[in-house]
Amino acid sequence: MTAPPLTTSRWFNTKTPLDLPALAGRVVAVYAFQMLCPGCVANALPQAQRLREAFAETDLAVIGLHTVFEHHEANTPAALEAFLHEYRIRFPVGIDAPDPNGGPIPQTMAAYALQGTPSLLLFDRQGRLVHKLFGHPPDLTLGAAVQALVQSGAVAAPAASAEAEDGCADGVCAAPVG
Amino acid sequence: MTAPPLTTSRWFNTKTPLDLPALAGRVVAVYAFQMLCPGCVANALPQAQRLREAFAETDLAVIGLHTVFEHHEANTPAALEAFLHEYRIRFPVGIDAPDPNGGPIPQTMAAYALQGTPSLLLFDRQGRLVHKLFGHPPDLTLGAAVQALVQSGAVAAPAASAEAEDGCADGVCAAPVG
Amino acid sequence: MTAPPLTTSRWFNTKTPLDLPALAGRVVAVYAFQMLCPGCVANALPQAQRLREAFAETDLAVIGLHTVFEHHEANTPAALEAFLHEYRIRFPVGIDAPDPNGGPIPQTMAAYALQGTPSLLLFDRQGRLVHKLFGHPPDLTLGAAVQALVQSGAVAAPAASAEAEDGCADGVCAAPVG
């Protein structure tokens, strides 16, 4: 199955817009987040930064995807830019393109049927989606999963740390079921 | 010395605007913060929530003050409202009124000569400023300092956890020196 | 009511054996612990060290009491001495005197009817027991409670963080009910 594209409206920390085909040959970790999601700020984004440090750029691409599905008036591009600056996030971050029909769920989030934020998508070197989880995995299982993909194949998915619930609770924010 | 007023443009989590005279008779803890300041989110605001739980409402007022001195375009009232909702902050939060001359430092922050965020102001039951610190104090010394004021008098100020530095570092954000 | 004495068999970090009458005039915090109790090591003893730093020696005495009620063969005085050295515990620590009838519960632990470890005993300046709790309190409420005693009187007891359960669980170790 071909993975849906990352449909984005703007990028930070990269000179050119990114998408999966351009990253082919590398393992790709996409962290879907919202800047006002407490679990994203406290857990997922720090993990993304540790992941960036733990693997070589040539083996692994770490990417943030701002999948705004609530508080759209607060989660503006200008606010995101300030957030990335204050939290010293240096890896590329794209803004998930808004629904052209005016719905709350942005396009990439809908295409991947993400339940909320944070969510993690892991792609192998061929650009195939291998793991999708809501929440964030333990570092040990994530390190193992990424290493397995770096060496080539796929392993059993790390267990998610969160289940979908209504609204924001326990550090994750669940999207409304469409 | 009379403490400068809290000059604010808007309040959340309270039906009526607050100021020190209206709170006279109670000890008052004012947490100056910015919603994009990492140390405010990780340390000072959780401490404010613990402080709210630890003392009676009749003895202690806990108040947030959004002292925006950078990223004004991101730190809008709408963004703050979403932030307070997501982080479940229930105590009253006021927005420090912008400088009428267009400078970056808001009025209350300037009147108290705060070095940056987070900062803590503690007032006694008579509305006098007793402690001012940049950063956040250890819970033990804060509990002792508030208790001393609740019982009436004042004790030696708890040590600050941060010194002024340029920009944001180590979880605090320093304002430009005027 | 007169507080029972601290009946001890040996002391560390003090030249002379301690007891409540000798400490009269100061607030006294006694941390009952066992060196193999996980919650004592992770939570209560670090709190005791922070408490030691937060208040003046002339106002507050912080004391450890090794109340061994299980694994007596492992919790020897030599083992305790090594433990105190490795964990850099500098405040006075006494060994609760064993039951002369050979039971598992040491004498001071029995006299105060402690449920297990860690437990905290707070005495006022007159040597009266004011608070007794199983587990450890939040730093904020502890700071307030000690400050209230330092200034003279007593306040409502801080809530305990643990309830008695059988055996060791969730970081506390419950003693067998006599």
Add this chain to the structure above:
Amino acid sequence: MTAPPLTTSRWFNTKTPLDLPALAGRVVAVYAFQMLCPGCVANALPQAQRLREAFAETDLAVIGLHTVFEHHEANTPAALEAFLHEYRIRFPVGIDAPDPNGGPIPQTMAAYALQGTPSLLLFDRQGRLVHKLFGHPPDLTLGAAVQALVQSGAVAAPAASAEAEDGCADGVCAAPVG
């Protein structure tokens, strides 16, 4: 090179004594620790427990090795047994055999020239020592390193979190240089 044997005097949590040849075919993680070493208790042993959960028993053996090089009078087998019980450590733990010449450093610790505790030894499926480090690695790099060995080969060693120092400091305990 052939890895030195694990020379032990007693085992817990296993019916039969263990050594590397008996574990051939599996990746082996050996955590050298002392029960009174703060960094072992706070960091390395919890990591060992997480590691045990993250990989299958058929792929990875996780083993503790009690390498007592100080406080021998406190670190007795009876004390270790109580420690393992209280900290709920379920994986096999061996006691490194004392120096027959009466020196402080036990035999396996000497054979591997370990600098202190905690230390981690990682062996591949052929029983060859692949990584040796003093301190404990980040979970992400450890997960990756173990996964690489589980899949067969070896990767660059994860960076150690500690350098040898004199005595116990910053959570690690350095052995005297022979």
